[in-house]
Amino acid sequence: MLLPNFEYIEPTTLEEALRLLSDMGGNARVIAGGTDLLVRMKLKIEKPSQLISLRKVPGLNQVIKRETHGVSIGPAVTAADLARNEFIRDKFAPLATAAGKLGAPVIRNRATIGGNLVNGRPAADFPPACMVFDAILKLKSATNEREILVGEFFRGPGETIIEPNELLVGIFMETPAPWTGGSYIKLGARKALEISMVNVAVMLTLQEPLGPIVDVKIALGAVAPTPVRAFAAEQYLMGRHPSEKVFSEAGAIGVGMCHPITDHRGTMEYRCLMIETLTSRALNLAYQNALAWKP
Numbered sequence: 001m002l003l004p005n006f007e008y009i010e011p012t013t014l015e016e017a018l019r020l021l022s023d024m025g026g027n028a029r030v031i032a033g034g035t036d037l038l039v040r041m042k043l044k045i046e047k048p049s050q051l052i053s054l055r056k057v058p059g060l061n062q063v064i065k066r067e068t069h070g071v072s073i074g075p076a077v078t079a080a081d082l083a084r085n086e087f088i089r090d091k092f093a094p095l096a097t098a099a100g101k102l103g104a105p106v107i108r109n110r111a112t113i114g115g116n117l118v119n120g121r122p123a124a125d126f127p128p129a130c131m132v133f134d135a136i137l138k139l140k141s142a143t144n145e146r147e148i149l150v151g152e153f154f155r156g157p158g159e160t161i162i163e164p165n166e167l168l169v170g171i172f173m174e175t176p177a178p179w180t181g182g183s184y185i186k187l188g189a190r191k192a193l194e195i196s197m198v199n200v201a202v203m204l205t206l207q208e209p210l211g212p213i214v215d216v217k218i219a220l221g222a223v224a225p226t227p228v229r230a231f232a233a234e235q236y237l238m239g240r241h242p243s244e245k246v247f248s249e250a251g252a253i254g255v256g257m258c259h260p261i262t263d264h265r266g267t268m269e270y271r272c273l274m275i276e277t278l279t280s281r282a283l284n285l286a287y288q289n290a291l292a293w294k295p
Ligand SMILES: Cc1cc2nc3c(=O)[nH]c(=O)nc-3n(C[C@H](O)[C@H](O)[C@H](O)COP(=O)(O)OP(=O)(O)OC[C@H]3O[C@@H](n4cnc5c(N)ncnc54)[C@H](O)[C@@H]3O)c2cc1C
Pocket: 029, 030, 031, 032, 033, 034, 035, 036, 037, 038, 039, 054, 075, 076, 101, 102, 103, 104, 107, 110, 111, 112, 113, 114, 115, 116, 117, 118, 119, 123, 124, 125, 126, 162, 166, 167, 168, 169, 193, 194, 195, 196
């Protein structure tokens, strides 16, 4: 399969990239790692006449730790870089785990967090992991700038609210409170090079060790047209003391938030069972990690 002809442009500043995107209208596409876009171009699903590369735009591939405000992640940071970043592994464990489970090493070395979010696939690994941190996405065009909660970014399979003249330029997350633990579980038929059949991310905060749950976020992927938060399960857990029974009840409630489909990866019934089991398992894991919290 050959790629169609296109012009490849490497802007060297953010302003230049935004101006090019605005001048070229709907015919141009941004390219980060290319692991989604080039496949779609080979399959002739997309035929952009210009590709605007983010490779030489400074500052987009950095993870910046902010002492008081958490972390700022550039959209061009790769899955491999996130998976091995010590600060991300320590304070944003579900994100590091999701990064380490995406594709295989050769894909992780190119695939970016920005490309994964903008691609808007319901089964993608990064969206649930960002949703449990209530990540803020910064979108910029040549004339405008706006910030949006990651949970409001997705519209449907392959659809997000980003405009053709906008770039995702940053992803911001607050450092979780003390006694918080997180987890990410991905279910697929294989251990690598597999798109999720179901995935679940959890962040859980205890008032104190062995105290009640004072904050919890559960996000699921591959269970609806967009990744979803299991709000009803979160509500059920608030103020309760962690136990296997409570987590398993939350898993059962979580199923009610999902509308999984039957496809070649799994049936709707199997996915529902897995939502329940994996949510409960992810909550247990997050709880264990909360107990092991270190400043
Ligand atoms: C073999 C293989 C295995 C895979 N396995 C997985 C997997 O396990 N889990 C998973 O979630 N995904 C998987 N993927 C999909 C893909 O690798 C990821 O979605 C990846 O993170 C996309 O990032 P990218 O940098 O390659 O995006 P690109 O292909 O460069 O871009 C994807 C889309 O995002 C747009 N875009 C990119 N960056 C920006 C930006 N900053 N602002 C605005 N628009 C932008 C592009 O225009 C394009 O529309 C796999 C792909 C392949 C080929």
